Amino acid sequence: MANKRSLGARTLLYPAPVLVVGTYDADDNPDMMTVAWGGVCCSKPPCVAVSIRAGRLSHANIMLHQAFTVNLPAVDHVAEADFVGTVSGRDVDKFAATGLTAVRAEHVHAPYVAEFPVVLECKVVHIAELGAHTMFVGEVLDTKVDEEALGPDGKVDIDGVGFLAYITGEESYRALGPSVGGAFSVGKRFKTD
Amino acid sequence: MANKRSLGARTLLYPAPVLVVGTYDADDNPDMMTVAWGGVCCSKPPCVAVSIRAGRLSHANIMLHQAFTVNLPAVDHVAEADFVGTVSGRDVDKFAATGLTAVRAEHVHAPYVAEFPVVLECKVVHIAELGAHTMFVGEVLDTKVDEEALGPDGKVDIDGVGFLAYITGEESYRALGPSVGGAFSVGKRFKTD
Numbered sequence: 140m141a142n143k144r145s146l147g148a149r150t151l152l153y154p155a156p157v158l159v160v161g162t163y164d165a166d167d168n169p170d171m172m173t174v175a176w177g178g179v180c181c182s183k184p185p186c187v188a189v190s191i192r193a194g195r196l197s198h199a200n201i202m203l204h205q206a207f208t209v210n211l212p213a214v215d216h217v218a219e220a221d222f223v224g225t226v227s228g229r230d231v232d233k234f235a236a237t238g239l240t241a242v243r244a245e246h247v248h249a250p251y252v253a254e255f256p257v258v259l260e261c262k263v264v265h266i267a268e269l270g271a272h273t274m275f276v277g278e279v280l281d282t283k284v285d286e287e288a289l290g291p292d293g294k295v296d297i298d299g300v301g302f303l304a305y306i307t308g309e310e311s312y313r314a315l316g317p318s319v320g321g322a323f324s325v326g327k328r329f330k331t332d
Numbered sequence: 333m334a335n336k337r338s339l340g341a342r343t344l345l346y347p348a349p350v351l352v353v354g355t356y357d358a359d360d361n362p363d364m365m366t367v368a369w370g371g372v373c374c375s376k377p378p379c380v381a382v383s384i385r386a387g388r389l390s391h392a393n394i395m396l397h398q399a400f401t402v403n404l405p406a407v408d409h410v411a412e413a414d415f416v417g418t419v420s421g422r423d424v425d426k427f428a429a430t431g432l433t434a435v436r437a438e439h440v441h442a443p444y445v446a447e448f449p450v451v452l453e454c455k456v457v458h459i460a461e462l463g464a465h466t467m468f469v470g471e472v473l474d475t476k477v478d479e480e481a482l483g484p485d486g487k488v489d490i491d492g493v494g495f496l497a498y499i500t501g502e503e504s505y506r507a508l509g510p511s512v513g514g515a516f517s518v519g520k521r522f523k524t525d
Contacts, residue, residue: 141478143451145438149475150372151450151488152380153404153495154347154508178371179343179500180383181462187345188381188467190373211346214512222519236522245338257344258336267458269374269469274381276462282342285334294501295344302346304497304508307372308487310515315347315497316507319407323503326415329429 154304162200169241173224347497355393362434366417
């Protein structure tokens with residue numbers, strides 16, 4: 140068994156997702172920013188959390204409208220996803236700069252990214268001030284997926300899309316690799332009954 | 333631009349992490365369970381969230397001790413990680429069943445998994461009842477990493493370890509693939525100044 144080295148209080152959790160959060164400002168100008176601190180947090184009702192620093196335009200926008208979208212970029216938009224996480228919507232029209240298209244969501248007052256294959260429309264149901272970041276929990280009111288991202292079984296074609304993962308510390312985006320086991324299946328060999 | 337199909341309110345967010353949560357029960361018996369609903373939620377103080385259904389032993393244990401560990405399994409323990417997510421610690425001693433080793437954490441009252449390469453020791457700082465799941469936010473008090481999982485630069489050797497991702501809907505564990513771009517770097521081509 141390996142010896143462990145203490146690295147102190149860190150956020151070394153792999154992988155993180157690459158979530159592009161869509162919001163409207165007070166004048167209904169669309170903005171988007173990329174966050175890696177987030178994920179699913181409840182199955183019923185379906186909820187996702189995204190954490191955003193106070194001071195960010197997205198933070199103010201979500202506080203104002205109590206709504207956001209979560210857009211999952213595919214590998215062909217890794218540069219766009221990176222860019223929109225590094226500049227402020229106060230300085231740059233990120234949709235214009237990247238050529239991406241803002242579409243008004245159907246169920247919440249927020250824009251989604253037309254070119255990204257998976258979109259979650261979320262209304263805020265819980266806010267937690269944790270320190271540098273505010274965590275916004277959104278209930279997912281609808282999920283929209285590109286027709287061409289769906290397989291013949293109606294499920295998302297994970298390999299066909301090419302989703303991204305964010306790797307803390309390495310500061311890189313990675314592709315997803317092959318399956319290494321079925322959930323609720325590969326562990327059955329430990330069952331005794 | 334592709335047409336989008338509405339799939340209703342779903343938790344289709346890729347990838348999710350594979351987090352093995354370590355806790356003690358009222359008699360200090362160690363337990364662990366695997367959750368995919370979780371992730372980082374604050375940088376300073378470093379915090380992670382894990383969501384667990386009410387009724388689970390881990391839920392009761394965290395409520396009791398206000399502490400847990402998050403353990404990241406590598407691919408060589410995918411079967412163990414799957415198993416401990418499918419049975420209850422009320423019925424099975426999961427450490428005995430898998431042969432994994434519980435070690436008392438240094439900073440919180442919870443056990444960690446000696447054989448897993450990355451461990452976060454967490455004390456609860458926020459609890460949100462969201463519906464089927466309770467979200468526990470833990471402040472990371474220490475991070476422990478196997479010496480052999482660290483590269484010569486002191487960073488975690490992502491490829492050497494082989495971390496797991498959970499894919500909702502597909503219900504599979506996947507390996508991480510190659511880097512497809514550097515964060516805060518690959519998007520620079522959109523900058524105009």
